[in-house]
Amino acid sequence: MQFHDLEAQYQALKAEIDAGMAEVVRGGRFILGPQVALLEERLSKDVGRAYCVTCGNGTDALVLALMMWGIGPGDAVFAPDFTYFASAGCASTVGAELVPVDIDLATFNMSPDALESAIARVEAEGRFKPRVVIAVDLFGQPACYTRIEAIAKAHGMLVLEDAAQGYGGAVGSRNACSFGDAAITSFFPAKPLGCYGDGGAVFVDGARQDALLRSLRANGRGETDKYDNQRIGMNSRLDTLQAAVLLPKLDALRRYELKALNQAAQKYTQALAGYVQTPSVPAGYTSSWAQYSILLENRARRDGAQRYLKERGIPSMVYYPRGIHQQTAYAGKHFPDEWYPNTIEACARILALPMHPYLMDADISGVTEALKDY
Ligand SMILES: *Cc1c(COP(=O)(O)O)cnc(C)c1O
Numbered sequence: 326m327q328f329h330d331l332e333a334q335y336q337a338l339k340a341e342i343d344a345g346m347a348e349v350v351r352g353g354r355f356i357l358g359p360q361v362a363l364l365e366e367r368l369s370k371d372v373g374r375a376y377c378v379t380c381g382n383g384t385d386a387l388v389l390a391l392m393m394w395g396i397g398p399g400d401a402v403f404a405p406d407f408t409y410f411a412s413a414g415c416a417s418t419v420g421a422e423l424v425p426v427d428i429d430l431a432t433f434n435m436s437p438d439a440l441e442s443a444i445a446r447v448e449a450e451g452r453f454k455p456r457v458v459i460a461v462d463l464f465g466q467p468a469c470y471t472r473i474e475a476i477a478k479a480h481g482m483l484v485l486e487d488a489a490q491g492y493g494g495a496v497g498s499r500n501a502c503s504f505g506d507a508a509i510t511s512f513f514p515a516k517p518l519g520c521y522g523d524g525g526a527v528f529v530d531g532a533r534q535d536a537l538l539r540s541l542r543a544n545g546r547g548e549t550d551k552y553d554n555q556r557i558g559m560n561s562r563l564d565t566l567q568a569a570v571l572l573p574k575l576d577a578l579r580r581y582e583l584k585a586l587n588q589a590a591q592k593y594t595q596a597l598a599g600y601v602q603t604p605s606v607p608a609g610y611t612s613s614w615a616q617y618s619i620l621l622e623n624r625a626r627r628d629g630a631q632r633y634l635k636e637r638g639i640p641s642m643v644y645y646p647r648g649i650h651q652q653t654a655y656a657g658k659h660f661p662d663e664w665y666p667n668t669i670e671a672c673a674r675i676l677a678l679p680m681h682p683y684l685m686d687a688d689i690s691g692v693t694e695a696l697k698d699y
Contacts, residue, residue: 333683345569358565372502376535379563383511386525387415401453437472462491493613582682596693
């Protein structure tokens with residue numbers, strides 16, 4: 326059994342992916358070829374945001390968004406404590422002050438209450454100006470944007486949606502990558518919309534922001550004279566080959582993969598209810614199930630379950646074994662454990678089960694029966 330089955334997906338889409346890649350090789354426009362422009366247009370329509378600018382990976386997408394807003398030294402950037410490092414590290418990359426925020430144990434996403442106390446703390450200290458909230462759609466489920474956007478607005482802050490794991494999610498009829506003042510996603514192979522290497526994108530509302538991002542991703546090049554570099558940016562572009570892979574994958578995600586993912590999640594939840602804490606999706610929310618993560622009673626039970634599954638040939642993963650506040654890179658910061666009780670609990674108790682759109686019913690029952698036996 327595979328944790329993420331990229332081979333099954335390739336077999337399903339082989340004809341289109343192979344033809345698309347061969348066309349790129351024949352066309353010879355490997356950097357910013359026509360497939361990249363077509364993908365950007367499809368992605369912006371798909372999520373319902375005016376502009377999409379692709380780039381080299383999700384980490385760069387986060388940094389580009391912060392550069393676009395001129396975030397840097399003296400600014401405070403708030404990000405959830407329980408996430409992939411890049412969601413938080415991007416703040417430090419641009420020289421801003423990172424403030425990790427505790428999560429909600431029911432959704433694993435940033436807790437709006439914890440965000441309010443973290444902002445109050447920074448304001449009381451007065452050393453840094455609260456500027457940006459990075460909300461992560463962890464494991465495919467959108468964060469609580471109604472409250473997070475209201476809190477940010479009350480403090481004059483911007484919201485950046487990190488939908489690296491969230492492409493395909495929704496709240497009501499609003500799609501992931503349409504929340505906040507800008508959004509990003511990642512096309513790392515194992516994400517809900519993945520390519521065959523690295524890739525990412527930034528989504529914005531305005532033509533000015535779109536032009537700024539296009540300049541920033543090409544070393545700050547001028548809009549008319551490309552050898553007049555007007556600002557400091559980076560080199561971060563999506564390969565044309567990756568765009569050719571993503572075009573049929575985007576179509577498959579919308580046609581049937583999201584439905585298959587949600588059916589698989591429902592089967593897990595039905596079979597496991599009463600045995601472990603299953604993921605809770607609030608009313609009106611749709612997850613794209615980048616991960617299906619359960620909570621066991623405590624660390625010993627979680628580690629035991631992972632071993633028990635492994636002995637039966639079932640892969641599982643711990644996302645994430647430690648909080649951002651516990652990362653060695655931030656060892657010099659004052660981030661006491663008491664501020665992050667829910668992150669600490671999630672790190673000890675969480676376990677992600679095999680999840681992808683090509684899971685068979687027999688795979689799901691194999692996992693759930695093994696867990697129940699345990
Ligand atoms: C994967 C991920 C990123 C970074 O994406 P890359 O393409 O790997 O650089 C950022 N944020 C979150 C939440 C992620 O899961």
